[in-house]
Amino acid sequence: MxxxxxxxxxxxxxxxxxxxxxxxxxxxxxxxxxxxxxxxxxxxxxxxxxxxxxxxxxxxxxxxxxxxxxxxxxxxxxxxxxxxxxxxxxxxxxxxxATCPLVSKVHRAAERHFDREHPVVLIGHEGHPEVIGTMGQLPDGAVILVEDTEQAQTVELPRDVPLGLVTQTTLSVDDTKDVIAILKDRYDNLELPKKEDICYATTNRQTAVKLIAPKSDMVMVIGAPNSSNSKRLVEVARLNGCERSMLVQRASDINFDDLDGVATLGITAGASAPELLVEEVVEACRLRYNVTVKFETFTKEDVIFKLPASLSD
Incomplete structure (x- = not known):
């Protein structure tokens, strides 16, 4: 049956x-x-x-x-x-x-701090292309990278000048808040960004996962293993009520034996995963189960970024 x-x-x-x-x-x-x-x-x-x-x-x-x-x-x-x-x-x-305009905003913020002779603190993951790009906006040594709460507790920063703070756009919202809280507690000369650097899409996808995780026996995140925002979605699901959470690239990667005992499956996709792959996973489930799909929508997005002028003619 x-x-x-x-x-x-x-x-x-x-x-x-x-x-x-x-x-x-x-x-x-x-x-x-x-x-x-x-x-x-x-x-x-x-x-x-x-x-x-x-x-x-x-x-x-x-x-x-x-x-x-x-x-x-x-x-x-x-x-x-x-x-x-x-x-x-x-x-x-x-x-x-093709740099995302929201990443470019982080670049400009880092430059503004540097121009005012403020040391720049970047919260991000070492070696990630976005972090390499942001650090590469300024001379070598001008950006101090802080990866996590452990580093935030030990990093030594100047106290005699304002400290500029920027963040990678695809981090965990909650983890980043924890890192900022530690840095702010240790350094009252830290200048917080006027608006969160973590992009709207990262924030929205993490919030949506927080809503489905407690209701799911398993959460499946469709995305690439080198996608920062996709990996963060798996972490967020595990921290918000669904320990059985995994990252898959597409339907052919799924071992359906792993779904033993799963009556409710939460599905989301990282910001670089096309909807076609979501549909593919749902269809693979339909071939094996009596599937009922329920949409759990946190918010609608209507953001559109224009193409560069050199291509828009």
């Missing part, structure tokens, strides 16, 4: 405005310039998206020195150090910057 399965679909989920813009930038560049268009790093952290763009004519490389002369190149949504466009200018390469 086929078992019943209730699926709670979290909303919002999946693509955010920055990811949607970055993908459209690659597609529009291919239309405008023709094949091939080179992309430095994965345009967004999702294998399905990257493979789809590769099939259309995009060539993904790790560094600019892998880009031939006289071909267009796109910088990923995570942002790049200033040295990258500077090198592209030196080589007279045509380039399009």
């Amino acid at each position: 086929t078992k019943d399965l209730t699926i709670l679909l979290a909303g919002p989920r999946g693509f955010c405005a920055g990811v949607d813009r970055a993908i459209h930038i690659v597609e529009r560049a291919l239309e405008k310039f023709g094949k091939p268009v080179y992309v430095r790093h994965e345009i967004v952290h999702n294998k399905f998206v990257v493979d789809s763009l590769r099939e259309k004519g995009a060539v993904f490389v790790d560094e600019l020195d892998q880009v031939p002369d006289n071909v267009p190149v796109i910088f990923s949504a995570h942002g790049v150090p200033k040295s990258v466009p500077a090198e592209a200018d030196r080589r007279s390469l045509t380039y399009v910057d």
